[in-house]
Amino acid sequence: MGSRLGRMFRNFNLESRAHREILREKPLPAPRHPTSVNTPVSAEEITGEIHKKNDPLLALLKSVYVESQDPTPQVLEPQAEKEEGERRPLKFSLAGDPYGICSITDVPKGKLSIVEALTALNNHKRNPQTWTPEKVAQEYSLDLKDTRGLLNFFVPFEVKILPTTSKKAPKQIKDS
Template sequence: VSKMGARVARLFRDFNLENRVHREIGKAKPEVAPRHLTHIDSVQSTEVTEINDAIHKRNDPLLGLLKSVYVESKDPTEDYLLDWHPTLFQYKQRRPLKFNLPGDPYGIVELTDVPKGKLSIAEALKALNNHKNAPQTWTLDKVAQEYSLDLKDTKALLEHFIPFEVKIIPPKTKEDSKQIKDT
């Protein structure tokens, strides 16, 4: 049914197509809208050319003043930048690792040092485990000092991150398990 509908639609669309095309081509074209009339006064046009000439003309006194200017540029010292923006060079200072996993874990290249104020994953787990096992020995201040961390960051680390706790549940013995007895 849909093929028949498409055929009927094509018949009406293509009916007398050639005559309709010739009729459209033979129609007179609409006239183009007239351009906006612009009138430039001769006085105004001379001013424009004078300004263009003045812009492109070489001005020797100004060129001499420009040549007398000397600019010397130096990179700011690191101390100045630290005073201005203390976190800018925070990551340039590095410290050796306190703890590292043995071998080549997960195919990651073995690290030898980390930026101050940062921890490797192994160090973070070790610090969290030490604090969990002996909170009197591994206090907030000691962990911060040991790993060169800010007190605020260390407090957030010890409060919000808990190391994994593995609990081994012993298997049930035969007495505990219920079995169906044969009668």
């Protein structure tokens, strides 16, 4: 019933309202900018403009003087020779061969393997007086600034098992 009443008010006097809107004065559009589209230009005039010399610009171009020299060639050392002296053997590795990690035998200085990083973090966590950032940096050939950042911002996983406080705690499944 509400839709009928709404439709009735909406369609009331619709035709007269439409005529009134059509007869209302519309705003005038802004005047168009004069363009060169209406003026015919031949292709010969355009090519003539392109090939015509402009003496002031030509004089400016002649005043520019560029002097260049080739850079001296620098002999670069091959990467393989460079890295051989900057590598160190691994301190720790995983038993077995999970994920191909054990195939790594040495690491560049200033870098750590995953196992070494976890070992260093764990040692520092358990004995911070013994494993100071300076000792860790010396042990693994790391930068002291990077070592301090590593020990401050990366924490090895901690597993905390909280005791259940409710009496209705579910029974635990025991391995048999």
